Amino acid sequence: MNSTILTHTLRFIGITLFQVLLLKGASPSWENFNYIQIFLYPVFIMLLPLRTPNTLVIFLGFVTGLAVDLFYDSVGVHASACVFMAFIRPAILALVEPRGGYNVNHSPTKRRFGIGWFTIYSSCLMFAFLFWYFSVEAFTFYYFWDILLRTLSSFLVSMVFVVIYQYIFDPKE
Amino acid sequence: MRNLLMLFVRNGGLLLFLLLQGICMILVVRFSDKHSEILFSSASNISGYFQSQVDEVTKFYNLSSVADTLARENARLYAQLDQTQLVRSPWRDTMKRSDEADNWYTYRPAQVRSNSISAHNNSLLIDIGKKHGITSGMGVVSSNGIVGVVKNARENFSSVMSILHKESRISVKIKNSNYFGLMVWETSNPLKASLIDIPKHAVLNKRDTVVTSGFSTIFPEGIVVGLVEDFTIKPGSNSWEVDIGLTNDLANIRYVYVIENIMKEELEALLEENNDE
Numbered sequence: 001m002n003s004t005i006l007t008h009t010l011r012f013i014g015i016t017l018f019q020v021l022l023l024k025g026a027s028p029s030w031e032n033f034n035y036i037q038i039f040l041y042p043v044f045i046m047l048l049p050l051r052t053p054n055t056l057v058i059f060l061g062f063v064t065g066l067a068v069d070l071f072y073d074s075v076g077v078h079a080s081a082c083v084f085m086a087f088i089r090p091a092i093l094a095l096v097e098p099r100g101g102y103n104v105n106h107s108p109t110k111r112r113f114g115i116g117w118f119t120i121y122s123s124c125l126m127f128a129f130l131f132w133y134f135s136v137e138a139f140t141f142y143y144f145w146d147i148l149l150r151t152l153s154s155f156l157v158s159m160v161f162v163v164i165y166q167y168i169f170d171p172k173e
Numbered sequence: 174m175r176n177l178l179m180l181f182v183r184n185g186g187l188l189l190f191l192l193l194q195g196i197c198m199i200l201v202v203r204f205s206d207k208h209s210e211i212l213f214s215s216a217s218n219i220s221g222y223f224q225s226q227v228d229e230v231t232k233f234y235n236l237s238s239v240a241d242t243l244a245r246e247n248a249r250l251y252a253q254l255d256q257t258q259l260v261r262s263p264w265r266d267t268m269k270r271s272d273e274a275d276n277w278y279t280y281r282p283a284q285v286r287s288n289s290i291s292a293h294n295n296s297l298l299i300d301i302g303k304k305h306g307i308t309s310g311m312g313v314v315s316s317n318g319i320v321g322v323v324k325n326a327r328e329n330f331s332s333v334m335s336i337l338h339k340e341s342r343i344s345v346k347i348k349n350s351n352y353f354g355l356m357v358w359e360t361s362n363p364l365k366a367s368l369i370d371i372p373k374h375a376v377l378n379k380r381d382t383v384v385t386s387g388f389s390t391i392f393p394e395g396i397v398v399g400l401v402e403d404f405t406i407k408p409g410s411n412s413w414e415v416d417i418g419l420t421n422d423l424a425n426i427r428y429v430y431v432i433e434n435i436m437k438e439e440l441e442a443l444l445e446e447n448n449d450e
Binding site for chain 1: 185186187189190193194196197198199200201202203204205207208211212215
């Protein structure tokens with residue numbers, strides 16, 4: 001039990017630092033196309049064990065988002081998107097539930113459920129996260145198509161990082 | 174109580190989600206100028222929309238009172254039409270008053286385009302100007318009484334110094350006794366004004382009618398201004414201080430008339446001679 005908490009705490013620190021120190025500066029853009037932002041840190045929320053209470057997941061989402069916000073000078077925006085993603089996590093889990101159901105002692109990882117399942121699961125959450133993030137950032141649906149374009153382009157690049165992360169660390173918990 | 178607790182347990186996720194989203198939104202708006210600007214402009218858009226809807230409804234609701242005013246106005250004009258003697262109307266929509274004493278006054282109808290009553294110095298904007306023969310110094314009245322004096326006339330619009338202006342001085346008199354004085358506005362109440370320079374030997378009664386004196390070249394004699402409400406005398410002073418209640422509520426005027434005095438130049442030349450002597 002304690003080792004689980006330790007693992008997740010270390011992952012939280014490592015992934016947040018990686019996000020704000022490296023990925024924040026590495027937003028690929030060329031000419032007038034600066035619609036891509038890379039987000040890896042939502043993986044922390046995605047990988048929380050299945051037995052984590054929903055309220056705790058949401059609360060951790062808030063804390064994670066706020067921590068990233070402090071470095072992005074955008075207090076509240078990441079927190080809002082993270083809270084939303086954490087909130088819909090149970091619904092997404094129910095949606096992609098494998099035949100035979102879940103073992104509550106497992107974590108939703110590539111090692112447990114396979115890369116195909118994990119990609120679908122993380123894609124749903126990542127898309128929801130990004131769409132909410134860019135909506136709150138624009139704060140109006142006046143730029144709906146702009147928001148959608150940012151979401152899609154950032155989604156593709158971010159998902160590459162999410163999948164690579166699974167192959168490098170292959171988390172068990 | 175137990176049910177309430179159960180509600181929290183069952184919907185804890187949703188409640189926490191809503192709570193934290195609320196906190197996030199507050200943070201977003203608090204810490205980002207861009208976001209708070211968007212919020213406030215959206216809010217004012219929405220409230221502006223509702224305000225205009227409400228205005229539509231109240232405009233409709235007010236139609237009957239506007240119609241009443243117009244009907245009364247028409248009746249007054251018809252009554253005067255019968256007595257019309259002087260027929261020299263250089264303008265369409267122009268009417269001469271036929272009372273023998275002031276048949277040299279011409280009236281031009283106008284609409285109020287902007288109005289204020291709450292400032293120290295109030296003014297109005299009307300929709301006729303130089304093009305229609307308006308010059309500064311002309312009087313402005315409505316069907317309920319006097320409104321002010323034209324201050325500036327531009328091509329199509331004119332600004333009017335309201336009687337609710339600290340520098341407004343209107344020559345008025347008590348209707349029955351003919352004692353005259355100046356009406357000034359020193360309160361900030363748009364329905365109250367005061368009368369100065371009424372000599373202290375004049376006999377005043379509450380509810381005496383105050384009308385324009387006709388001594389200035391601006392307003393004809395006898396336009397009702399208000400009613401005497403209270404009068405006091407300061408020790409050592411030679412004149413009454415009279416509070417009057419105005420009959421004309423400037424808060425809701427819409428249609429006004431600009432008065433031109435055809436004999437103005439002649440009268441003013443004579444007045445000047447008087448002063449020079």
